[in-house]
Amino acid sequence: MERLAGQLIDLASTGVDISDLGNGPRSGGLRRMDAAGGWFYFLVAPRDPLVIIVRIIPPFDAL
Numbered sequence: 254m255e256r257l258a259g260q261l262i263d264l265a266s267t268g269v270d271i272s273d274l275g276n277g278p279r280s281g282g283l284r285r286m287d288a289a290g291g292w293f294y295f296l297v298a299p300r301d302p303l304v305i306i307v308r309i310i311p312p313f314d315a316l
Contacts, residue, residue, distance in 0.1 A: 257288050261295070261304050271304070272297040283307065290314070 265271045275286035275295070285294050290312030296305040 257286075257293070258295075258304060258306055265297075265304065272299060 261271050261274070264274075272284070275284040277284040283294055283296055285292055291310045293306060293310065294308040296307060297303070298305070
């Protein structure tokens with residue numbers, strides 16, 4: 254998850270609008286992204302270089 258969060262931050266620093274990545278409302282808010290068989294939820298602060306990882310769900314076979 255740390256690697257994926259770092260990649261999101263790298264994308265944001267290049268100017269890519271990461272608030273449209275993953276699944277969620279198009280106007281912002283909580284986003285969900287599939288990752289390695291599980292998924293994680295994150296928020297993007299539109300005016301700050303900030304990505305907030307809210308919840309990490311591991312693959313079900315790992316639970």
